[in-house]
Amino acid sequence: MIRAHSAATVREVEEPRLAAGEPLMAHAAFALATHVARELRDRTGRVAGSVVLLLVGGGNNGGDALYAGTHLARRGCQVHAAVVSDRAHEAGLAAARASGVRVHELLAAPDLPGAVVDLAGRCHVWVDGLTGIGARGPLREPVAGIVAALAEERAAWSSLLAEPIVVAVDVPSGIGVDDGTVPGPVLPADVTVSMGTAKPGLLLPPAAALAGRLEVVDLGLTELADREPAACSLGRSDVAALWPVPGPEDHKYTRGVLGLVAGSRTYPGAAVLCAAGALRTGLGMVRYLGPEVPTSLVRAAHPEIVTVPGRVQAWVLGPGVDPRDAARTAELADHLDEAAGQGLPAVLDAGALTLLHDDVDLAGPTVLTPHAGELAELLTARGEHTPRRDVEAAPARHARLAAEITGGTVLLKGARTVVAAPEGPLHAQGDATGWLATAGAGDVLAGVLGALLAAYGDAIAEAVHPAASLAPLAAAAASAHGHAARLAAGLPFDADDDPAGPIGVPITASDVADALPGALSTILD
């Protein structure tokens, strides 16, 4: 699991150590230099003789870059420091000069961004030490203009072989460190070397996509183990640990029965796909409840499905249900009440999300699975006027707001999926592929999550804090779903940003469901 702590937590933990004279910056800088050297060796075949640009802002982030530059200079790199603040780290500057780093004080340059870009054009690697956890809001001038010019330059170079490698110190300068927003220009990185712990903005969309590969440097900040992370991402072993694996004593009722109310005459496929997601995830039984169409289709596609009411341990309510169908919506509301009465978990998707447009107080453990548009509608209906683009610009903040307003756990679907409970760490999973953005994929996800919740349903109903496990389970479902999509699209199991990697093939939602057992076999291996 990647755990990310807020800037404030990092400071709280660092301060006493710095006061006690711990050389945290020296450790950070050495690790940074090691990563830069590794990147140079892997990509260009050499370290000595490489030309390195340090982008140096006015804080300790620039200090990290300067001290890393001293190590790289000693390893035979030609190191240039572009200093763009009059408050650059003094001791770092002195050390850099002493080790042969060429320091360019550029603040007085008539065209500062142009001067930095000129210098950058001669370098193999750019080390972004402009701002770190001390940044507030969008980048201000002159750093904003420099970053915009470098980002443009980098984008233009990306079609050439000799493109520069960008290594961000702690975070790519310009991202919202704590909320993952992109409030202004950002210098996208190939690698981000984050100090002591990851930062939320490295995991949360949209900023996470600009961080490249994430390397977390262990600074020995052991206190962080006791501090709740602000955000986290499950890895393969975390998903495996959460995944229910049947033992020899299990039978279908102990494995979990899922009640499914999905599909309509207009959208019958949603019921079929949601059931497929649940069945391929593995569970004891799916009980499907609906009108003749789509029941006949669900039965034809999945003869193992039971279509009579009975005991269930979790519900999936709403995929493909038309919210204008008052009778069906009333049924959804009844099942939601029934689940709450028994303390059983429910997933509210698509048509069922409109139940929350009224001032409903969610009494039971509930996961909402909106996309950005549905979340915007929900927030707006609950008095927080929110255009869809605002949700897309700050997914984590809006998912959290919706969780606080409704009392549910919100899984906000997107290229990178965010899960927010009313409190506790945010989860972000970026295991999927763009090929997953296809009709019905969300129905499959609702089924995967429903199956997981059914397995845990009785335990959740008996738990002291029934909602506490919902966010990790929702994140695990998103992860498995994303991996299945990668597998179906012919992509390597783990997402990476290698532009030279395979691009994959188009997939359908049915393909994703079919790929679930294969993805789970790799996860559980």
Ligand SMILES: NC(=O)C1=CN([C@@H]2O[C@H](COP(=O)(O)OP(=O)(O)OC[C@H]3O[C@@H](n4cnc5c(N)ncnc54)[C@H](O)[C@@H]3O)[C@@H](O)[C@H]2O)[C@@H](O)CC1
């Ligand atoms: N203190 C230490 O010894 C350690 C510091 N570390 C590094 O220090 C960084 C934090 O250092 P600081 O607290 O000095 O802060 P930063 O270096 O992140 O940034 C502070 C500088 O950025 C400027 N700034 C803030 N917001 C801005 C904006 N919106 N636009 C343009 N400029 C802006 C400030 O005026 C100041 O010059 C971490 O990110 C990490 O890289 C770590 O290496 C761990 C050890």
Ligand SMILES: [K+]
């Ligand atoms: K930075």
